[in-house]
Structure formats: structure tokens, C-alpha cells
Amino acid sequence: MVLRSRGACATLADHVREQTMVQTRHYNLENVFDADSTPGVFGKVATQLMCLHQLVRQFDSPLVLECGVNEGWSSGVLAHACELQAGRLVSLDIADCSAAIDSEVWTFIQTDDADLDFVLSHVPELERGIDIVYIDSLHSPRHVAKLTSLYYPLVKQGGYLAFDDVDPGPFMQGRRKDNANMEVVWRGIADAVLDFFHANEDDLLLEFHFGSTGLAIMKKLAQIDKLPQPARRLRRRSFTLRSLARQLLTRR
Numbered sequence: 001m002v003l004r005s006r007g008a009c010a011t012l013a014d015h016v017r018e019q020t021m022v023q024t025r026h027y028n029l030e031n032v033f034d035a036d037s038t039p040g041v042f043g044k045v046a047t048q049l050m051c052l053h054q055l056v057r058q059f060d061s062p063l064v065l066e067c068g069v070n071e072g073w074s075s076g077v078l079a080h081a082c083e084l085q086a087g088r089l090v091s092l093d094i095a096d097c098s099a100a101i102d103s104e105v106w107t108f109i110q111t112d113d114a115d116l117d118f119v120l121s122h123v124p125e126l127e128r129g130i131d132i133v134y135i136d137s138l139h140s141p142r143h144v145a146k147l148t149s150l151y152y153p154l155v156k157q158g159g160y161l162a163f164d165d166v167d168p169g170p171f172m173q174g175r176r177k178d179n180a181n182m183e184v185v186w187r188g189i190a191d192a193v194l195d196f197f198h199a200n201e202d203d204l205l206l207e208f209h210f211g212s213t214g215l216a217i218m219k220k221l222a223q224i225d226k227l228p229q230p231a232r233r234l235r236r237r238s239f240t241l242r243s244l245a246r247q248l249l250t251r252r
């Protein structure tokens, strides 16, 4: 679809929409704009996508790397923001998603996104620094951890890593998408993000958005060339018989 004018009553938001040329194949980008911050499931999906849009709009001429395209929901939104900011979006997917969107700022590479050498051989500019890396490909905590350590060193100071699929809530028992396996995987992805954060806390800011599938946004405060510490799981304490007894004894 092509973003188009609404005539004499055009708002500032309409004006911004008109300045771009991105075409999306599987959905209508205007529906995402319209559903931003509205109630309901699609409202949550749209709000999460528009968070990514706002991230891109912070930068002049941003270079954005996206892992996972499929139907191109995030690709369309990211490309739209890149067009507005005179930026560039590079998207990776193991499947051929080259027709998901059409935009002059978009480069699609069909590859395993963990094959960094292949990616850099196609887009060497990535080595000079990336403003935003968005990770939404293989739903596996191990894969997300691998991509984080691979791409973090390429993210510029002040740049971001964003992660989809960090909210297990919708998959929990009795919830909208009740699914035990996915609940565990989504919690594992959130933990992978937290493990990296805890190992590098002084160099990062981290926020989580829940609802939809969840979005984590990590800002890199360190200089681009500072290598990260390997991710580590903090020891979690839970109540034991002894700690419960101590609580009861010390309760006034």
C-alpha cells in the first residue's frame, strides 16, 4: 500500500506519513499509526512497533539493523522512520522475505543472522557503527544471547539494541495465548537480555515494555570499542523453610 493524503484536514501526523514512500505487502502501515497507544491487543502490537519508530527518529541518518523480517511488520515501521530521518535499514532473514516491503532505504539479505562475516561482507558500513539493532528472529534464548554478543560491539555509543518476545505473560496459564513451551522460551529470552545487562550494567540502560509479545530496549552508554563482559546469570534466592522460619520468629 502507498501512504496517501487525507486532503484539506491533514494533520501533522498525516503530513509525516505523506513524506514517505515505503510500501508494505502484508498489512496497512496506516493501521499501525492509528492504533498506537489504543486499548486492546492490536493496540499493544502497534504501540510496541511505534516505540521502535520513535527510537529511529532520535537519529540523523541512522543505520538500523533488523534480525527477522517474516511479513515485515517491523521492517515497514523501521523503514518508514529511516526514510524520514534519511537513514538506512538493513534486514536479515533466513527465509526469502525480499518482497515483504519496498523502500529505497531498505536492503534485505537472506542469511542466518548469526553469520556475522557474511553480513559484513554484504554491508561493510555496519563495521563503522550501527545506531539500532532490532532482534526478532529465532525464538531461542541461546540465539538471542549469541546475537547480543555478536552485534553489541558494533553498536555506537548512544545507540540501542531492542529485543522482541520478552514477555511470557500472554503464554501463561489461562492467558490469551496459553502455551507452556512458549512461556518458558519467552521467559528465557527475557533472562538472556537481563543476563547481558547484569554483566554490563554500568554501560547500559534497560527498559521493558510488557503486553503484546514484549519489547526490551537497551541503550549503550559505553564507547563503541569497549568490549562487553560475558553475560552472567545472577544467583536467585527464594524462600526456604529456614528463611520462612526466621521471618516468623522476627515478626513483631
Ligand SMILES: C[S@@+](CC[C@H](N)C(=O)[O-])C[C@H]1O[C@@H](n2cnc3c(N)ncnc32)[C@H](O)[C@@H]1O
Binding pocket: 067, 068, 069, 070, 071, 072, 073, 074, 075, 092, 093, 094, 095, 111, 112, 113, 114, 136, 137, 138, 139
Ligand atoms: C517473528 S518473525 C519476524 C517478525 C518481524 N520482525 C515482524 O515484525 O513482522 C521471525 C523471523 O525470523 C526468521 N529466522 C529464524 N531463524 C533465523 C536465523 N537464524 N537467522 C535469520 N532469520 C531467522 C524466520 O524466518 C522468521 O521470518
